[in-house]
Amino acid sequence: MPIFTPSTGIFDDPHVLSEEYVPENILGRSHELQEYKNALQPIMDGQPTKSILLYGKTGVGKTVSTKYLLSHLKADVKEYRDMELTTVWVLCENVNTSYQLAASIINSLRGPENHIRPTGYPAEDMYQMMYRELDALGGHVVIVLDEVDNLQADDKLLYELPRARANGRIENVRVTVIGISNDLKFKDNLRQKVKSSLAQQELLFPPYDANQLREILYARADEAFQDDVLTDGVIPLCAAFAAQDIGDARQALMLLREAGNIAKKKDAAEVTEQHVQRARDELEQDLITTSVSKLTTQGKLVLASTLSLHLGDETPARNKDVYSRYKQYASLADAEPVSQRRLRDHLGDLSMQTLLDERTRNTGRQEGRFKEYSVAIDAQAAVTHLQTDGRMEQVVADLENRL
Numbered sequence: 001m002p003i004f005t006p007s008t009g010i011f012d013d014p015h016v017l018s019e020e021y022v023p024e025n026i027l028g029r030s031h032e033l034q035e036y037k038n039a040l041q042p043i044m045d046g047q048p049t050k051s052i053l054l055y056g057k058t059g060v061g062k063t064v065s066t067k068y069l070l071s072h073l074k075a076d077v078k079e080y081r082d083m084e085l086t087t088v089w090v091l092c093e094n095v096n097t098s099y100q101l102a103a104s105i106i107n108s109l110r111g112p113e114n115h116i117r118p119t120g121y122p123a124e125d126m127y128q129m130m131y132r133e134l135d136a137l138g139g140h141v142v143i144v145l146d147e148v149d150n151l152q153a154d155d156k157l158l159y160e161l162p163r164a165r166a167n168g169r170i171e172n173v174r175v176t177v178i179g180i181s182n183d184l185k186f187k188d189n190l191r192q193k194v195k196s197s198l199a200q201q202e203l204l205f206p207p208y209d210a211n212q213l214r215e216i217l218y219a220r221a222d223e224a225f226q227d228d229v230l231t232d233g234v235i236p237l238c239a240a241f242a243a244q245d246i247g248d249a250r251q252a253l254m255l256l257r258e259a260g261n262i263a264k265k266k267d268a269a270e271v272t273e274q275h276v277q278r279a280r281d282e283l284e285q286d287l288i289t290t291s292v293s294k295l296t297t298q299g300k301l302v303l304a305s306t307l308s309l310h311l312g313d314e315t316p317a318r319n320k321d322v323y324s325r326y327k328q329y330a331s332l333a334d335a336e337p338v339s340q341r342r343l344r345d346h347l348g349d350l351s352m353q354t355l356l357d358e359r360t361r362n363t364g365r366q367e368g369r370f371k372e373y374s375v376a377i378d379a380q381a382a383v384t385h386l387q388t389d390g391r392m393e394q395v396v397a398d399l400e401n402r403l
Contacts, residue, residue, distance in 0.1 A: 009226070010264040010271065016224040017257040019250055022067050027219055028212030028249075029061045032205055036069055039201045040176075043085065043140055044077060049176040051162040051198050053148075056205030057352060058182045059248030065205075066144060066178060077140075084139030092147045098156040099123055102130040105143065109133050127157075135170040148179035148198075149186040159194045182352055185345075207247025213239035216249050217256055225260065225271070233273045234259065241280055245376070246354055255279050288377050291353045292385040298338055300386060301329050302346040304395050306356055307379055311402040316359065316372035319344050332394040347373050355382075379403070 015021055026033055042049040054062045070087050077085045088108045095101050103118035106129060110116075121129070134141055143161065145151070151158055162177045164170045179198055181187075187199050208216070217235045235256070242252035258279035263271040295303065305326040309317045323340045330337040338346070350373075351358035357376045360369060375382070383399045386392050 007264070009267070009269075010229055010260050011224060012226050013224055014257060014260065016220050017253045017260075019253075021220075022064055022071070023219070025219075026061065026065055026068050027215050028208055029065055029205070032061065032203060033065060033069070035203055036065060039203065040069060040073055043073060043142070043176060044081065046081065046083060048165075048174060049140075050200035051177040051179070052201045052203065053179045053181070053187060053199040054203045054205060055181045055184055055186060057184070057207060057246050057248070059242075059246070059250035059252075060205040060207055061249065062180050062205050063146065066180065070142060070144075084137065086137050086139065086141045087144065088141060089144045089146065092145055092150040094150075096150045097154040098151070098158075099126055099154075101145075101151060101157050102126045105130050106133050109137070127160075131164065131169045134164070134175060135172050138172045140174045140176065142176045142178060144178045144180065146180045147182070149181045149183045152186065152189060155191065155194045158190075159197045162197045162200070183348070185348060208243065208249050208252075209247060210236075210239045210243035213242050213247070213249060213252045217252055220253060221256065224257075229263075229270050231270050231272050234271050234276055237273050237276045241276075248354075251283075255283060258283055284377060285381060287354065288381045288385055291355055292382060293388070297333065297335055297389070297391060299346055299349065300389060300392055301333060301335060301395065302326055302343060303350055303355060303382065304386060304392065304399060305329050306347075306350070306373055307375055307382055307399055308402060310375040310379060311399065315374040316357075317374070318370055318372055319347065322347065322373060329395045329398075332398065333391050335391070344371075347371075 016023075036052075036054075039052050040049065054066070056062055074085050074087065077083055086109075088105055090101065090104045090108065092101070095104055100118050103116060103126060107115045110133070116129075145158075148158070158179070160167070160169070161175060164175050165173075177198065187195060187202070190198065214235055217239055221230060221235060238252050238255045238259070241255060242248050245251060255276065259275040260271050262275045262278050262282075268275070292300070292303070302322065305322050306315065306317065308325050308329070309315050309321060314321065319340065323343050326343060327337050347356065348358070350356040355375075355377055357374045358371055359374075360371050380403060383396060383403065386399070387396050
């Protein structure tokens, strides 16, 4: 007698709601797709192509649009032109040096049995090996550097790769580099010569609005769920929650899928707005657990400082206000305080991770434009997760006194 049997009810194909799924049509991004297509068109025409930098917050369609267009470009090049088109996709989450990037590109082009270790070679030997691998391909190679901002501290290849042919590093292949970044300030922090090499064309992907998110969710739900299992308010509520946050389609899809999972576990016949509310609460707890645990000590101190102001009804708070509290907490944690300018970068990172909300205010001639920050997560849950870091003991004690 079998222990496991196929699940039934609620879903037809939940994979349609996953991050890996690439739909047949990209919705809510017609303008961005047209600009992106224009930037890639020279590849189809057999012409040199400028490097491309895509930036925008997480979940706004950068990755899925890239996969969608490159898939079509590869098929269309095969049909219309006698040319090899190779795509190399490097997720730079754990790649933060040019040396590691070169090793990742080499291993992307080789079978597993011929992979090299990312250590033990002189740096120039590693770069030459990478260029030989690329040159041997011929045709055109598109190298996608996802989360490219992780390479900001060591930008040698960010400068050299787009210019490899012009500088004589390769002869038989054309290379186009596409950088994808969630950090809206990434380009501003690049050296000028790196910026002119990597960001020859820039495409900004703005957040989705609620109407665009509804359109995406309705299209995916038609394939993901069985007929008539979603009550009328489910998709509008998922879209509204995501739009109120940062306009993140990935978040909206995750919320819809989790609501379906909750309904399924309860053997419910329908997915309701109550399931969406429950899913939102659970996902927020997961976000806090994952995000806070990955923060550096400095990131935790900046988050704790903003939490402290929040608990005293002093938010939204400006950079200078957070910095004043941050210096107190750095002393409690026996940590060397960073500069106020560097603290601003940490605030931006926390905002990008949706732990904080960031808004820009313009007071005209009085003080001009400035940013304000407020807490976007449950304060009690955040303090609880900060407790797991022993270095934060005194900081947490102060926060608990304010709860």
